[in-house]
Amino acid sequence: MHSLLTFPKGGVHPPESKAHTASLAIERMPAPDELEIILGQHIGSPCSPMVKKRDVVTEGAVIGDVAKGLGAPLHSPVAGTVKDIGLSAHPLRGKAPSITITVDHAAAPASYQPHPWQGLSAADLLAKVRDAGVVGIGGAGFPTHVKLKPPVDAKIDTLLLNGAECEPYITADHRQMLEHPGEIIEGAKIILKILGIHTCRIGIENNKPDAILAMTDAAQAGSTADDSLSVRGLQVKYPQGSEKQLIQALVGRKVPSMALPSAVGVVVQNVSTALAIYEAVALNKPLCGKVITISGGGVARPANLLVKVGTRIGDIVRRLGGVKPELAKIVMGGPMMGFAVSSLDVPVTKTTSSVLFLTAEEIDSRPHSQCIRCGWCLDACPMGLEPKEIGLYVEANRAGDTAQFGVFDCFECGSCAYVCPAKRPLVQFVRLAKMKAKR
Ligand code: SF4
Numbered sequence: 001m002h003s004l005l006t007f008p009k010g011g012v013h014p015p016e017s018k019a020h021t022a023s024l025a026i027e028r029m030p031a032p033d034e035l036e037i038i039l040g041q042h043i044g045s046p047c048s049p050m051v052k053k054r055d056v057v058t059e060g061a062v063i064g065d066v067a068k069g070l071g072a073p074l075h076s077p078v079a080g081t082v083k084d085i086g087l088s089a090h091p092l093r094g095k096a097p098s099i100t101i102t103v104d105h106a107a108a109p110a111s112y113q114p115h116p117w118q119g120l121s122a123a124d125l126l127a128k129v130r131d132a133g134v135v136g137i138g139g140a141g142f143p144t145h146v147k148l149k150p151p152v153d154a155k156i157d158t159l160l161l162n163g164a165e166c167e168p169y170i171t172a173d174h175r176q177m178l179e180h181p182g183e184i185i186e187g188a189k190i191i192l193k194i195l196g197i198h199t200c201r202i203g204i205e206n207n208k209p210d211a212i213l214a215m216t217d218a219a220q221a222g223s224t225a226d227d228s229l230s231v232r233g234l235q236v237k238y239p240q241g242s243e244k245q246l247i248q249a250l251v252g253r254k255v256p257s258m259a260l261p262s263a264v265g266v267v268v269q270n271v272s273t274a275l276a277i278y279e280a281v282a283l284n285k286p287l288c289g290k291v292i293t294i295s296g297g298g299v300a301r302p303a304n305l306l307v308k309v310g311t312r313i314g315d316i317v318r319r320l321g322g323v324k325p326e327l328a329k330i331v332m333g334g335p336m337m338g339f340a341v342s343s344l345d346v347p348v349t350k351t352t353s354s355v356l357f358l359t360a361e362e363i364d365s366r367p368h369s370q371c372i373r374c375g376w377c378l379d380a381c382p383m384g385l386e387p388k389e390i391g392l393y394v395e396a397n398r399a400g401d402t403a404q405f406g407v408f409d410c411f412e413c414g415s416c417a418y419v420c421p422a423k424r425p426l427v428q429f430v431r432l433a434k435m436k437a438k439r
Pocket residue numbers: 380381382383384385386387409410411412413414415416417426427430
């Protein structure tokens with residue numbers, strides 16, 4: 001066993017809170033009566049509808065696409081009828097354009113059979129990834145076919161698969177690695193072929209020893225004389241799974257300020273995105289289902305659920321027996337980087353990783369106070385930034401002058417706010433600063 005790897009600077013250790021769901025197998029949730037599919041599910045231009053009201057759609061049919069610019073198509077997760085093209089509840093924007101589909105429960109589910117992909121060219125493989133609407137599942141939803149086409153002058157030599165899953169509570173990637181290790185490795189091999197490289201390293205935090213074993217076996221079975229795939233255990237430290245920190249941990253390369261991983265010769269993909277790539281290429285299956293973790297002390301039954309994209313949180317809660325009276329806050333995503341939602345009408349998108357139903361004991365609602373200049377936020381920041389200064393400048397109406405503190409290198413991990421004894425809203429300060437500061 002190799003020694004455990006990690007990034008060199010900062011990081012925090014929030015309670016893991018993964019025991020509620022880590023041992024629960026992925027459970028397939030039947031489609032509810034209606035799905036609301038948000039048109040803007042990825043970074044780039046939102047999709048335009050490719051259907052109209054009252055159209056009958058089959059499972060897997062394209063219902064939205066992007067004609068120009070960055071984007072990926074949207075598919076219907078079910079057979080049904082387009083009920084409406086309008087607005088749906090959105091956790092960040094309040095309302096967002098969407099397509100509502102009434103589910104035809106009598107239709108037979110689509111069947112996806114594996115077929116060989118090894119004879120396809122890199123360009124054909126890339127086209128399949130795009131056509132299936134694959135976007136980065138673990139992050140902000142960057143269209144995967146674009147990420148798999150790095151700049152021509154980049155000298156890519158290594159693929160990194162991210163199985164860190166460092167956010168507390170979330171166990172969706174953990175279960176995917178346990179239940180589908182072979183398909184994830186097959187997805188990695190497809191990526192290697194697209195990139196024309198032969199080395200893949202998979203990083204998994206050491207709190208998932210069963211996943212490390214399962215993935216190590218699959219990686220060994222998938223390695224050939226040409227392709228070398230291996231698993232490395234990572235220290236349990238947040239934000240181990242962020243791209244730049246993972247690269248430092250696994251290959252010891254530092255991505256320069258404002259640069260992309262391709263600048264240091266690597267491409268990073270989440271393990272669940274690799275699985276979606278396998279399904280897109282080998283099964284011709286579009287990305288329209290999502291494994292998410294439902295957890296927290298405020299939900300009757302925690303679970304790892306495979307849901308159709310477009311399933312409303314309210315339908316999920318009903319499936320799991322409702323919420324408990326102690327529920328204080330609903331968070332989409334993890335407690336460190338997720339966002340609070342105020343409506344059970346919000347639907348799951350391709351990038352939803354979890355929905356947490358948290359009690360008062362699980363959240364910190366103390367009011368914030370003045371900075372006491374303890375410096376803990378500087379020690380916690382994995383990017384070596386000065387969150388204290390950013391906050392003080394924002395409060396002094398000098399947000400425009402914060403580029404000097406590296407505000408654009410902040411990826412809003414929340415480590416600084418987590419350790420701050422004064423509970424200062426440092427991530428919100430950073431977001432304000434980014435709007436005002438000049439690059
Ligand atoms: S949120 Fe930004 S400033 Fe705060 S610790 Fe993370 S990277 Fe550093």
